[in-house]
Amino acid sequence: MQEKDTIEEYYRKAFSEFEPPPPEQAWEKIKAGIHPLETKKGSMEGFKKGIAGFYHSRNLYPLLAAAAMVLLLVMIFVSYSNKHSIRGHAYAGEARICMGTAYLFKVYDKAKPLDTLKLVQSVSVDNNGFYQFSGIDNGNYLIRINPLPGSEITRNFMPSYYDQDSAFREAIVIKIQNEDPTVDIHLIPR
């Protein structure tokens, strides 16, 4: 009969000299934790190691989430702060038109403006003749107003570009450069 052993004695014997191999790359993560600046200013390899250490540290997940949220908000703010709007009223003679559609065309090439038009937005003109385009980048634009088809105004006035031109070849280019202009447009009588 062999000598009996209690559980705790057996565990004590088994684990007092328990020395399993440490996890791979653990040193790199620890090094990134104690020498963050060195890792930052080092080579691309150092940068990757730093990112790996950061990524594998699960305790930093809430911090990472907060940082990502702040970054997202900053990006949204920056993105919106570079956008502009154009607003104004459409007139038929002295009166504002009642309902219609406003079209915004972007002119992509100054040298060949008429070959590089692209419709970027269309909005409704309200019953007080008001229209507004929002979220516009800096650049060159043409605006066209179409009165409501079948209305009295359509019989007496033609769809028109700014500034009172029937064809885009004669239309005046509106330049948006960090501003939100008001552009009133007068339709051409028939």
Add this chain to the structure above:
Amino acid sequence: MKVPAEVLDQCLLNDPRGQEALYKAYSSPMFGICLRYSRNRMEAEDILQEGFIKVFKNLSQLHSKESIDWWIRRIMVNTALNYYRSQLKFQNEVSLNFESSDATFQEDALSKLSYDELLRILQGLPAGYRTVFNLFIIDGYNHKEISELLGISENTSKSQLWRAKASLKKILTRIL
């Protein structure tokens, strides 16, 4: 002491070469500690990482270079305790004769179990049982020290140990 005194001097100067040498000398036994106190390998890796960062940042507080083995070990145990502190829930004390609860097994029966199996059984215990068992049985803390470390009474420490041993006996009896 697993490293020459020069290595500790390098570490005190924040020299990565010395720090790597110290890590290589102690990483295996410290990972063993982390595995015993944790629920799984992933958490043990986190504790090891956090523990070594504390070692390097606080090395200047080491009073005597000869006590480095004990000092690193204590930091690692404390890091593990902090990691699970929120989960350490201790049940009410039990009025039992703690000394009479020792379970015995044939030595050859226990030796059939591998390190991995023994570790898995230990890791499967509730955090409170596992922590007191580790502290008392393997790391040699007494109940007074455990009560101070964990903020519990000595009797609670004793009852946790008894419960841990009873749980282990139950599991091992089923397996062996």
